[in-house]
Amino acid sequence: MVRSIFIKLLVWGCLVLALPASAASVLVFGDSLSAAYGLNNPQQGWVSLLADHLEPKGHTVINASVSGETTRGGLSRLPALLDRYQPDFLVLELGGNDGLQGLDLNGIQERLQAMIDLAHQANTEVILLGIRIPPNYGPRYTEPFFALFGDLAAANDLVYLPFMLEGVAEDPDLMQSDGIHPTAAAQPLILQNVLDILPATLR
Incomplete structure (x- = not known):
């Protein structure tokens, strides 16, 4: 009896030691750039590659990205996702489709800020991924668009790419033929860009 209890305690102790010090859940919330758009296999996308990298360490990666998503759609979807998954980290990758449509920059920034606020209210740390858009609208639009991500990161003290x-x-x-979406060969490079800025608790 004593020997049986000892063995059980020993096995339990080994399992505890094998667990990571701080397993975390990561919710990736983006558009087609994070939804493996145009790839033959979704597993080729950088988010799936991120899961392959983090899950052996005990972390969980949830991809809630939707091709074509805008900040308006993201803001409407985010509360339910935060409530459902209660993630430790939110990788926020939205705004590109708003920029491609030439939407009002203040509105884009306000909606991204609202999503950041929702995440912080849920005790979720935000990792912000910035994006550039093609020069179609000229520098008077594209440069302030790019800058708004940095402004949000600075104002909210965010981990920022x-x-x-x-x-x-x-x-x-x-890049794929549309000049907007990266190919399968590009996905490991995107992954490395993201890994380089991940908090130490994940790396």
Whole structure:
């Protein structure tokens, strides 16, 4: 009897030691750039690659990204997702489709701020991924659009990646024919950009 209890305690102790010090859940909340748009297999997308990297460490990755999503749609969807998953981290990757539509910059920033506020109210740490858009609307729009992500990061003291497609968007061989979405070959590079800024608790 004593020997049986001892063995059970020993096994339990080994399981505890095997667990990560701080397992965390990560909710990725983005648009087509995070939804593996145009790829033959969703598992090729950078979010799936992130899960492959983090889940062996005991973390959980949930991808709630939707192709075509805007900040308006994201703001309407986020409360239910925060309530359902109660994530430790929110990787916020939205705004690109708003920019492509030339929507009002103040409105984009206000809706992103509202999502950040919702996450903080749920005790969720926000990781903000910034994006650049093509120069169609000229620098008077595209430069302030890019800058608003940095402004949000500074105002809210967020972990921040200025341009998630750094090293990718400049290379036509890494972009699909539309010039907007990255290829499967680009996904590991995007993953590395994200990994480089992840909090130490995840890395």
